[in-house]
Amino acid sequence: MVEAILFASSDPVTVAEMAARMPHGADPAEALVYLRRRYEGRGVRVVKVGDAWAIRTAPDLGFLMQKEVVETRKLSRAAIETLAIIAYHQPCTRAEIEEIRGVAVSRGTIDQLLELEWIRFGRRRMTPGRPVTFVVTQSFLDHFGLESARDLPGLKELRAAGLLDNRPMPGLGQGDDEGEDQSGQSEMFED
Numbered sequence: 703m704v705e706a707i708l709f710a711s712s713d714p715v716t717v718a719e720m721a722a723r724m725p726h727g728a729d730p731a732e733a734l735v736y737l738r739r740r741y742e743g744r745g746v747r748v749v750k751v752g753d754a755w756a757i758r759t760a761p762d763l764g765f766l767m768q769k770e771v772v773e774t775r776k777l778s779r780a781a782i783e784t785l786a787i788i789a790y791h792q793p794c795t796r797a798e799i800e801e802i803r804g805v806a807v808s809r810g811t812i813d814q815l816l817e818l819e820w821i822r823f824g825r826r827r828m829t830p831g832r833p834v835t836f837v838v839t840q841s842f843l844d845h846f847g848l849e850s851a852r853d854l855p856g857l858k859e860l861r862a863a864g865l866l867d868n869r870p871m872p873g874l875g876q877g878d879d880e881g882e883d884q885s886g887q888s889e890m891f892e893d
Contacts, residue, residue: 704733705757714754775818780811785820789842789854793824793835812836820845 703724707715720730734755737748741757749758759767777785784807787799799807815821820842824835838851848854855863 703728704730705737708737708748708755708757711756714751714756716754719754777814778811780805780808781814784811785815785838785842788815788821788836789838789851792837792851793827795827795833795835797833799836 704720707720707723717730717734721728724730734748741747745760745763746757747760749756780803783803784799787802788794791798791802796807796812812821818841819839821836822839824837826832826834842848843850843853
């Protein structure tokens with residue numbers, strides 16, 4: 703009975719909880735001593751977890767239970783915009799992100815990007831209030847196959863990929879490259 707209770711339970715079970723489920727007079731503590739010996743050296747073990755008991759995989763076989771799973775998470779439009787602004791304007795403050803986006807940045811958006819480890823806190827600005835800045839991380843660069851943030855696509859590459867309108871920037875003619883440096887990035891992407 704103790705074996706069945708432990709096998710069926712995903713959480714550790716105390717001796718008192720086992721005794722409450724078993725017939726009067728049954729001794730779960732004695733059964734645990736027997737089960738521990740029985741499972742010694744096998745693929746699973748009866749182990750004490752705090753003041754409770756559980757059946758768990760033998761420690762030397764734990765590697766068999768590991769499975770790498772790629773978790774796909776869709777970023778919201780706000781998160782994508784925020785990430786792009788940080789990548790192109792780093793280091794930048796929350797106020798600068800909000801100024802560029804034209805709307806407030808929710809704490810959840812920043813928290814999600816921090817949790818993904820795609821951004822991190824940078825140095826504080828030496829301006830009144832000493833606001834914190836954000837920069838992209840090595841994980842961000844690795845995920846997007848970049849060696850550094852300088853390898854981000856410029857305006858020409860983004861337009862060629864169909865990610866930006868082919869309309870000229872305000873104040874520039876159609877073929878006018880005055881607003882772009884040699885990498886194809888616009889001055890608006892400079893700090």
